[in-house]
Amino acid sequence: MNDSYGVRHLQKHIWENHAFSHIFNADFLGFALMVIAGVALLTFVLVYGMVAVWAERKVAGHIQDRLGPMRVGWHGWLQSLADGVKLMLKEDIIPTMADKPLFILAPPLVFLAAFTAYAVLPFSSRAQLADLDIGVLYITAVTSLGVVGIIMAGWASNSKWPLYGAMRSAALVVSYGVPLGLSMLPVLMLSGSLSLQEIVGNQGGGILHWNLFQALPFMPLAFLVFFISSLAETNRVPFDIAEAESELVGGYHTEYSGINFSLFFIAEYSAMLLSCGVAATLFLGGYLPPAFRTLGMMGLPRLLAWLALGLFLLWRFTSFWERRQFSEALFFAVLTLAGLLLWRTFPHLFWFLTKTGVLFLVMLWLRWTLPRLRIDQMMYMCWKVLTPLAFVNLLGTSLWWMWAN
């Protein structure tokens, strides 16, 4: 579905002819298809973000010995939708002294940064909007735009706490950006390509071929550095220094309300899912299944896995039965069936979403467990721990690569 050529060609075509009668040709159709695909992707990202918000609230609730949202829909699954509607109906307050154009532009920009990067994310071998041959570079470039939006928001608010948030964000982007980029390099070295499809393709053949388990112990370390840096990039605890609720009130989005505020919110979750998706793509074999074929013992591991799954489900359902929690049983049943269905019909999508989901859960788990770092500690960690570690990784992986080849 690589159609960037088509768009360029169409523009050239219109420019040269100034005649719109020629517009309904193959090029236009390609363009229209791109627009439709873009809208579909936007819808997907929004829904994905909403589900993520709900998941966060449920996970947070259960970690904290409570239930989380329970009122809107079954176990609150429509809560995000209700909140979205509420925020849309709220007054969109723009402070008098704010820089109005920048203030309005900032939230869409932050969201755009997260959303645009989805264009190259390979959900499966075919479900990818554009397989750019510089995919990794594109993601790095586009996601770093988000910080511009954050600084814009903080500056345009013309208020002191948001300004602090913006300044912190600006100070941090140079800190986590370096280890983030450096931790991607070993992957590129192993794959010899910047295209995400090729990176995934290179990890085919089972779990042991994932980049995570190459060049031991260097690639796991690279993954760790990448994951920690992505936490910082998405403003997540323990690095939510730019919004730091207890210090800066709300950080850069203190002055925002209504739909603009919710855009920041959705952007954060889209960016989180994106980071998880990129981590899964770069290190965990992307959409490829973790088959055990390469272990040389075809049946046994798979049999054991099935057995474990069966026992787990049996245990869950009997416990539901004993406690008469049929609604939960139903939930698990639907979830299991949906998972199985997805697995059988779109195995690539299933594995991609599973891996992303697991990483996402780790992010949530960290958020609801850890306190926040101070900004100088965070910078110390990025510059003096992660960056040298990433360099050592790079060196180690390249040496390993030379030795292996």
Place this chain on the structure above:
Amino acid sequence: MTSSREFRSQEIYVNMGPQHPSTHGVLRLMLRTDGEIVSDVAPMIGYLHRCAEKYGESGTYQMMIPYTDRMDYLAGMNCNWAYCLAVEKLGNVVVPERAEYIRILVGELNRIASHLIAFGTYGLDLGAFTPFFYALDEREKILDLFEMVCGARLTYSYFRIGGVAADLPEGWVKRCHEFIDFFRKRIDEFNELLTYNYIFIRRTANIGVIPANMAVDYGCTGPVLRGSGMRRDTRVDEPYGLYPRLRFHIPIGMGEKGSVGDCWDRYMVRIREMEQSCDIIKQVLKSMPEKGDVRAKVPKAFKPPKGEVYVRSESSKGELGFYLISDGTDRPYRVKARSPSLSNLCVLPAISDGMMIADLVATLGSLDIVMGEIDR
């Protein structure tokens, strides 16, 4: 912080509060900051001033008790107790033994409840949300116990001059036992979750160090003073009630993770005090008489003889004292409360020079102030 002084840029003034997530109520801090570095802090108080002392002077002695609930609203029982102690000393009232034991029970339970809030909100201040919910979960159980005793969950007014309002209801002792046994294990869980967390230690150790002499100079009391390594506790130094009969330990800050008197020490003193309170409650439950009066005979028109008295007691925040002057009528001539939170807050500007904003929040949280008590 000398290096940051050399590169000083334009300083700005920021209002932290009175509406700010981590100023614990309506405290307003005027900050002069140079980027992230705070160069001056000026606490502005009075947003919660309700003339509690004046009210006390306009009513009878009994009528002040509900106002004391609202002073340190996180430790209402302790405030009740402090006031009643002063009035009893003024009027030479002897409290029955069982009432004294009940007072210790609810007082120590309230100390745990107050320290739980301190623990939970301290986590919030540092960006950890979950400890707050864990703490509130346990606090709810204490409030349930209080509800059984007096029907209220926050403003108890359970104490009376010469005793307490009512005897413990049936089954209360058993539930209290259950709670204490369960809670001791929960403290270990709290420690695992927050206390020994690496990030938490990095955020609190060596931050906001209050040297012992400074703590004394500023009149700090309670966990703040003990966190600086001073083994001072009114329950032991100037015992009241039946505390001399009980054996307990006074935890002090020892600079385990940083230097003596840092935020971690103050925090840890509270955690250890919760353990000690559990021990005290266990001892009381064991040695309490089964039956007995819970209220001395005090006339409704209670008129203590002329005189003045200052009585201090150990509330969860520190030394809570009441100064009363009686002119022989049924109304006090003067009521003055010496609230520990006020003195503890006063030390903040002295130690916050050159701190980062995040550290200021950590230090403020470790002082555990309650605005209701500061403004009264």
